[in-house]
Amino acid sequence: MKRFKLLIILFGLSIQSCNTQAEKVNGVSFVASREAINDNHVSPVVSVNANYAAIMPFGFIRDLTQPEVAFxxxxxxxxxTRAGAKQYIQELRKKKIKIMLKPQIWVWRGKFTGYIEMKSEADWKTLEVSYSKFILEYAELARDVNADIFCIGTELEKFIDNRPDYWFKLIDEIKQIYKGKLTYAANWDEFKRTPFWSLLDFIGVDAYFPVSPSKTPTVEECLTGWTEHKKVINAISEKHKKPILFTEFGYRSVDYSGKEPWKSDRSMVQVNLEAQTNTTKALFETFWKEDWFAGGFVWKWFHNHNKSGGENNSQFTPQNKPVEDLIRAQYNLK
Structure with missing residues (x-):
């Protein structure tokens, strides 16, 4: 009898544990546009079963060695802008979409932000002051709108490598303003060296890992391609005792989509919808079932859904492509 009661208790605890597991972040990266949004722009986000949106206001830097952030x-x-980001958040919240506020830097002509690196101590100091003004303004917005997650930066490897002390101080300043959950969006080949994960709530990764060299990769090829990457990602999670959040993930609907997924090269124009679907399916199968994985934000989702993507589009967006149905089904799983 005692043994039977013990089994009942253990069974009840296991059910309770399952019911209290954190809900996965099933997110979209909601692209900033020229105009305000309304219910017509939010409804497709709801339709794809997303529960989160990343809102991405921008600051601009003229060149990789220029220290002033304009915003x-x-x-x-x-x-x-701040006003636009706030308006987007308010509209998404009406449909109970949770928010990650993710301010980003754009370097003119699309140069990679990970290479931002100053040539003098004076310029580093100027950059620090300027970036702090930028990110702390958005920390205030995150506080004011009660954002669910605040991302303190995106793909800024050289800046962090050269000025780690600044980033530790910056995180402390952010925490004085915003009391919610924090992450940083590290590039796929950067996150292993990011020094401040212990101070954040999620290990953020922009997950453009190479998984297959094939023109049209199969799901099986991509699952194999994820094997070693997954081991490293899991090890970093265990080392810091923090969940992994894919702050960006996704693939272009183009030939060789799994070979160098970070590429946005406009010379790559050969549409391959199957490649996009297979790579995305493998990513879901690899990570979404893991307890140490918090979820992620698909790259990228435009506000004017009916005019976005489509079966002749070779870019990242899943909108109006077969992969959108795959995402909808995955995001509907409980």
Whole structure:
């Protein structure tokens, strides 16, 4: 009898444990546009069963060695500004979509932000002051709108490598303003060296890992391609005792989509919808069932859904492509 009661108790605890597991972040990266959004723009996010949206206001740097961050200027699109980000958040919240506020830097001509590196101590100091003004303004917005997650930066490897002390101080300043959950969006080949994971709530990874060299990779090839990457990702999670969050993930609907998934090269124009679907399916099968994996944000989702993507589009967006149905089904799983 005692043994039977013990089994009942253990069974009850296991059920309770399953019911209290954290809900996965099933997110979209909601692209900033020229205009305000409304219910017509939010409904497709709901339709794909997303429960989170990453809102991405922008600051601009003229060159990789130029230290001034320009933001909230009249030249920027509505969604790239503080006011626009707030309006987007308010509209998404009406449909109970949770928010990761993810301010980002854009270097003119699309140069990679990971290479931002100053040539003098004076310029590093200027960059630190300028970036702090930028990110702390958005920390205030995150506080004001009660954002669920705040991302303190995206793919800034050289900046962090050269100025780690600054980043530790910056995180402390952010925490004085915003009391919610924090992450940083490290590039796929950067996250192993990011020094401040212990201070954040999620290990954020922009998950553009190479998984297959094939023109049209199969799901099985991609699952194999993930094997070693997954071991490293899991090890970093265990080392820091933090869950992994894919702050960006996704593939272009193009030939060789799994070979160098970070590429946005416009010379790659050969549409391959199957490649996009297979790579995405393998990613879901590899990670979404893991307890140490928090979820992620698909790259990228435009506000004007009916005019976005489509079966002749070779870019990242899943909209109006077969992969959108795959995402919808995955995001509907409980």
């Amino acid at each position: 909230n200027t009249r030249k920027q699109w509505h969604g790239e």
